[in-house]
Amino acid sequence: MELGGNLADAPQDAPRLSRRAAQVRDAALTLWARNSYRGTTMKDLAEAVGLRVPSLYNHIGSKEELLEEIMFSTMNELLEKYDAATTGTSDPAVRLRLGTEAHVLFQSAHQREAFIGNREIVSLPPASRQRLVQLRDDYEDRFRQTIEDGAARGIFHVRSQQLATYAVLGMCNSVAAWFDPGGPLSVEEVAREYGLLSLQLAGYRGETQSRPR
Amino acid sequence: MELGGNLADAPQDAPRLSRRAAQVRDAALTLWARNSYRGTTMKDLAEAVGLRVPSLYNHIGSKEELLEEIMFSTMNELLEKYDAATTGTSDPAVRLRLGTEAHVLFQSAHQREAFIGNREIVSLPPASRQRLVQLRDDYEDRFRQTIEDGAARGIFHVRSQQLATYAVLGMCNSVAAWFDPGGPLSVEEVAREYGLLSLQLAGYRGETQSRPR
DNA sequence: CCTACCGATCGGTAGG
DNA sequence: CCTACCGATCGGTAGG
Numbered sequence: 454m455e456l457g458g459n460l461a462d463a464p465q466d467a468p469r470l471s472r473r474a475a476q477v478r479d480a481a482l483t484l485w486a487r488n489s490y491r492g493t494t495m496k497d498l499a500e501a502v503g504l505r506v507p508s509l510y511n512h513i514g515s516k517e518e519l520l521e522e523i524m525f526s527t528m529n530e531l532l533e534k535y536d537a538a539t540t541g542t543s544d545p546a547v548r549l550r551l552g553t554e555a556h557v558l559f560q561s562a563h564q565r566e567a568f569i570g571n572r573e574i575v576s577l578p579p580a581s582r583q584r585l586v587q588l589r590d591d592y593e594d595r596f597r598q599t600i601e602d603g604a605a606r607g608i609f610h611v612r613s614q615q616l617a618t619y620a621v622l623g624m625c626n627s628v629a630a631w632f633d634p635g636g637p638l639s640v641e642e643v644a645r646e647y648g649l650l651s652l653q654l655a656g657y658r659g660e661t662q663s664r665p666r
Numbered sequence: 667m668e669l670g671g672n673l674a675d676a677p678q679d680a681p682r683l684s685r686r687a688a689q690v691r692d693a694a695l696t697l698w699a700r701n702s703y704r705g706t707t708m709k710d711l712a713e714a715v716g717l718r719v720p721s722l723y724n725h726i727g728s729k730e731e732l733l734e735e736i737m738f739s740t741m742n743e744l745l746e747k748y749d750a751a752t753t754g755t756s757d758p759a760v761r762l763r764l765g766t767e768a769h770v771l772f773q774s775a776h777q778r779e780a781f782i783g784n785r786e787i788v789s790l791p792p793a794s795r796q797r798l799v800q801l802r803d804d805y806e807d808r809f810r811q812t813i814e815d816g817a818a819r820g821i822f823h824v825r826s827q828q829l830a831t832y833a834v835l836g837m838c839n840s841v842a843a844w845f846d847p848g849g850p851l852s853v854e855e856v857a858r859e860y861g862l863l864s865l866q867l868a869g870y871r872g873e874t875q876s877r878p879r
Numbered sequence: 880c881c882t883a884c885c886g887a888t889c890g891g892t893a894g895g
Numbered sequence: 896c897c898t899a900c901c902g903a904t905c906g907g908t909a910g911g
Contacts, residue, residue: 487788488788489704489788489789491702491704491705492704492788492789494888494889494890495889495890495891496888496889496890504896504897505896505897505898506890506891507891507892507893507896507897507898507899508896508897509891510890510891510892511896515890515891516890516891517890572785575700575701575702575705576702576705610866610874611863611866612859612862613851613859616851616856616859616860616863617863619840619841619844620837620840620860620863620867621837622840623836623837623838623839623840623841623843624833624834624836624837624840624867625836626836626840627832627833627835627836627837627839627840628832628836630836631832638826638829643829646824646825646826646829647829647833649825650824650829650830650833650867653823653824653866653867653868653869654833654837654863654866654867655866656866656874661823661869707904707905707906708905708906708907709904709905709906717880717881718880718881718882719906719907720880720881720882720883720907720908720909721880721881722907723906723907723908724880728906728907729906729907730906
């Protein structure tokens, strides 16, 4: 058995997991993103990590618990990344751009998590589903407030701030559905371009051909 | 449970269905949109229309066949609506706007179909899944070509035409996820605003405060 | 349109 | 970590 190495690779936001537990979680991300949560059986998951089904339960509480852990840790990490990227800036254009970049960076760097997070809310039990929707609403509020602020200052030009908010988020969320790590554009290039597209969408009339920081 | 009135309300593009068959299809749309295809059992569906499970099979071939019928008729109707709205116009700005309007109109007027269409591709058997992805790609091409055309003419200003295409479609597809028929905005108002947002997203610098037709 | 029924498979447990 | 096993439920059929 090797000592360390894997510990360093483990995601920092999730509770510290054993090597096996991390393997199970990782396989679940891959299978659930590809075939959906309900379309994936515990047998599929066991085979993906080279175990029998009962052994999985040494590492997870249940299929549903694993889904909840993934959904909430993903949403919480997204909130953290967004807040880290935008604190300290008050200019709505800069905030919208940095927030979009953080969001898209997350969506493409944690593609499976984001894709599952977008699609599997319906698979959560009602109580945790409600809590997650609340977190998502809190997240949406950040964008909405930025857009309202920019519109009030005459920096953004939209006819409905609510629709512009949905439009920006819809645009950003779809990244997880098509991003190809082997494609021509890196995570950073995509994030950067989306930051500019957000500004254009919001009717920002400043320069978007170069970085307006 | 309502009696009659259903024939008049039946979608015209789908093969003509008996009253019962239309009821079953309609209930499937509601349940699948709310709880997902795999999260809905045939028992749920039977109860929704006041039948026992075996009786459903007098009206549908199988659960999977019903999904395929819904997914393909939805995609085909979307293609028709898009083409009907955009034929005869060559100006990329007008095409992008009219195409977006047609798309969003469809997404909000056929919300359940659109939502299922967006999410359940993974639930189709591999062969029909491939065919549907092909149709979706054909649909995306229409937007891509319009954006490329507009960029070539210097009407649109984006740094990646591919990303702008994904952004427009992502923005539009999300409408089915939040649209509320009882909300403040009508289907037509949402479509119109999204048409303008598409132009802004694409970096169109003409007037978007009033209708530029 | 129903009752009766079925093989397959589901997530998960017992017990070592 | 495994073998053996389980109750529940799945989509669907037989037969009238």
